[in-house]
Amino acid sequence: xxxxxxxxxxxxxxxxxxxxxxxxxxxxxxxxxxxxxxxxxxxxxxxxxxxxxxxxxxxxxxxxxxxxxxxxxxxxxxxxxxxxxxxxxxxx
Numbered sequence: 807x808x809x810x811x812x813x814x815x816x817x818x819x820x821x822x823x824x825x826x827x828x829x830x831x832x833x834x835x836x837x838x839x840x841x842x843x844x845x846x847x848x849x850x851x852x853x854x855x856x857x858x859x860x861x862x863x864x865x866x867x868x869x870x871x872x873x874x875x876x877x878x879x880x881x882x883x884x885x886x887x888x889x890x891x892x893x894x895x896x897x898x
Contacts, residue, residue: 815832
């Protein structure tokens with residue numbers, strides 16, 4: 807169908823059982839192309855297109871948004887990994 811498709815994804819990436827290497831990724835996509843991403847390791851928004859660069863500049867100036875995004879690695883990622891990992895690891 808014709809139209810536009812915009813969505814956002816939250817990802818938690820890690821490979822150690824103590825979560826010391828955990829990274830939180832927040833990606834904004836438009837018509838299947840990622841245009842803006844927050845990476846907790848980088849600690850800021852990065853624009854991947856002209857639209858993304860414009861939004862990254864705006865978001866990176868807002869300290870409240872940056873602090874909230876940086877905190878997601880603990881609030882969202884580690885919290886959920888601690889809940890779900892034991893049940894997954896016990897099945898192996």
